[in-house]
Amino acid sequence: MPNPAGFGELGFKKAVLQLEARLREALPAPFRRLSSHEIGATYRQRRFERGWRIDMLCSDGEARQIDLLVSPAFPLGYPRTALVDGPGQLVWPHVEHDGILCLLPIMAEVDADDPGSVAIHLIGRSARLIEDLLKGEIIERDFREEFLTYWFYARDAKFKITSIVDPGGPSRELRAWRDKDMVIVGESQEQLESWLSRRFGNPRGNKRFHTEPAGLLWLSSPPLPADYPHNGADLLALAKKESDEAYSLLIDLASKAQKDIIVLMGAEGRGGSGLIATMTTSGRKVSSRDGKIQEPLSKGFAPNRMPKEVATLRTYSAAPVVKAEVSRADPRWIHGRGKDARSMRLLQKTVTFVGCGSVGSSVAAKLVRAGVGNCHFVDPEDLDWPNLGRHELGADSIGKNKALELAAKFQRAFPHLAIEGHEVSAQALIDGYRELLESSDLVISATGSWSAEGALNRWHLVNGRKKPFLYGWTESYGAAGHAVLIGADGGCLRCGIGGTGVPHFLGCHWPEGSATIEEPACGNHFTPYGAVELGFVNDLISETALRALLEESTLSHHRIWLAPIQRIKDSGGAITEAMTQLAERENPGGQIWEREWCQSDCPSCSFAREYRSVA
């Protein structure tokens, strides 16, 4: 039955009628409706509600047929097309095992109000694809460029491998860790241990994480489906064809491994590197295709005494290899899906966050997600209930130190980064953690305490301002936010701030006594604003931090975000003369303009009207 979550039964029937009318009008060749039985028998694993078979004469003189198929949600989603009596799986790219053609990305959006035109367009594209496949030029190219997709079709069961390996050459030995739920492959024992203990905590009783040898074959071009290894011998042949290094890597692995060997294969496809995986099965006591029980790998030899030749023959035998999908969990992939050139630079950076309150914790969260490789959180205070509405931490951290809790939370979540908490004040940091301050590429202070920030500024000045310090604070009611970056040149923090911590430049002012300047002035004053208002300020500070890490500008500067004027007025405040002048002299950026979202007589409006009148 048509899906009521789509356009309902009425919508489905209307769309089908419109589609058939367009087919009659636009197609030169005849077509016919498919019966439910034909649809069910041909496309067993799919849920199609209707289908049409269209004749097509190809340039090679052969008559072929294309099926056009729609799901019960139609006209939501797009119709699919299929090549009738297609060549089978992995013979042509973009043609699935049942002939279904892959023309559009999975998330493609099509116009549900004009299903006829969508169908005609897809039929045209299907015909062009079949012509291209007949000419043959795109076959190898597309199989290679999109090799992850075709490997996915050929993979075995649901066996999946997680990789924290940097996906690039050369071919090399790796290490693998497995438990009953997952397999993780890394560059070394050290990298895996660090990742695993950050993710899951240290193993009980001083044990180490047990890892085993694995390998990466880096291929000069992605494999074609015809080259996909079916058994161990195929895998070894593939390595031999690739290079001497790849071949000797596999031979070495066979002599070292006690059981099945996981071998990743990587290559450059279109849009970047990709990884796929195989696992030999010759060491396992499983029945192979002919039903016989496999012998254990080392049968007949004392542990580690099996000759290399025997190990090679037994490991890379006629026993099938498991073909597995690889989930990448390496930093390059996590921070920008391999496309963000900044992520590798950020991974090398060290940032110290002084003050992990409402501003500091949120800015820290953003920079961790951006992929800053080494983060230190500094705060002497414990989390309290009224902090919760504006903090990254929640109820499970109440009464615990903010810096330590924040570090623990993000370390578990981002095991490829190094994150540490320090339960100390800014003053104690200056006194006892000199190395940390000196090794930081950026220090971000959001303490809300002038005594603390004045002291940091003095340390910075005294030590020659070698690396930038960033100070962030917000004005009352979250009406304005400030990010002041102190570089090697230009003013220091104090240059722009009075002796008691009141900045010379304020965005807003309030009548006497109706507001307090929260930061960087001292004291626990309170003004009511929440995470939403503060979000803009935290973004300003985070973006300033990111720029400081990537652009290495040395001149001190000040960036200000100003809330919408009406909000400032509503809280009883006004814009200062200084802010007005700045806004007039140059556009401060980050302003928000508003416009009305007008109603027009759109197809959805009329559909709804019509639907209501029928129902």
Ligand SMILES: [Zn+2]
């Ligand atoms: Zn100064």
